[in-house]
Amino acid sequence: DQQVKQNSPSLSVQEGRISILNCDYTNSMFDYFLWYKKYPAEGPTFLISISSIKDKNEDGRFTVFLNKSAKHLSLHIVPSQPGDSAVYFCAASKKAGKSTFGDGTTLTVKP
Amino acid sequence: NAGVTQTPKFQVLKTGQSMTLQCAQDMNHNSMYWYRQDPGMGLRLIYYSASEGTTDKGEVPNGYNVSRLNKREFSLRLESAAPSQTSVYFCASMAAEATNEKLFFGSGTQLSVL
Numbered sequence: 001d002q003q004v005k006q007n008s009p010s011l012s013v014q015e016g017r018i019s020i021l022n023c024d025y026t027n028s029m030f031d032y033f034l035w036y037k038k039y040p041a042e043g044p045t046f047l048i049s050i051s052s053i054k055d056k057n058e059d060g061r062f063t064v065f066l067n068k069s070a071k072h073l074s075l076h077i078v079p080s081q082p083g084d085s086a087v088y089f090c091a092a093s094k095k096a097g098k099s100t101f102g103d104g105t106t107l108t109v110k111p
Numbered sequence: 112n113a114g115v116t117q118t119p120k121f122q123v124l125k126t127g128q129s130m131t132l133q134c135a136q137d138m139n140h141n142s143m144y145w146y147r148q149d150p151g152m153g154l155r156l157i158y159y160s161a162s163e164g165t166t167d168k169g170e171v172p173n174g175y176n177v178s179r180l181n182k183r184e185f186s187l188r189l190e191s192a193a194p195s196q197t198s199v200y201f202c203a204s205m206a207a208e209a210t211n212e213k214l215f216f217g218s219g220t221q222l223s224v225l
Binding site for chain 2 (some may be wrong): 004006009034036041042043044045046049089098099101102103104
């Protein structure tokens, strides 16, 4: 049973527009959520995180929203830039636990 | 700063061969992890080491062994490689597992088992 799901394998947006990447989880014990970004032939790099006590966290062009009742989080990128084209992984962890990753969403930002 | 360094970057093995993937971090992190990523899938945890001297199984440990050589180094060994172990392997570290912090990843090892 996959505990973290990213149901959209790919997303294509125009430069300057908003990108919205979605993630659903099933385990109510998860209390910390992270987004990682991965370019080809590189390891994932941390992008942004949110604790379950919050419903929003913002860092520059990146905002993560958490809806605990729906067990859903989303990553908003505004405005999207061609350099944002990458694979985005959602991850969830329990307190003092290991992260469980989704399968990733490939974002393509077209100039 | 090097961060997390993995060697080798690429490796081709024949079924039944053995090899060790090396990983070292220079951030004085306590916790280290080995993940594998198969095409179209997320990262799955193979083994982890919460602190020097300890190792534990993750989600997919079968066919692998690990050694936490010291605080800096965490190696992954395939004793008898199988085609199902063809994957990209990532080593990662975290300051301390007791805190909810981000993982720092190496650049990966692409392994093909023929």
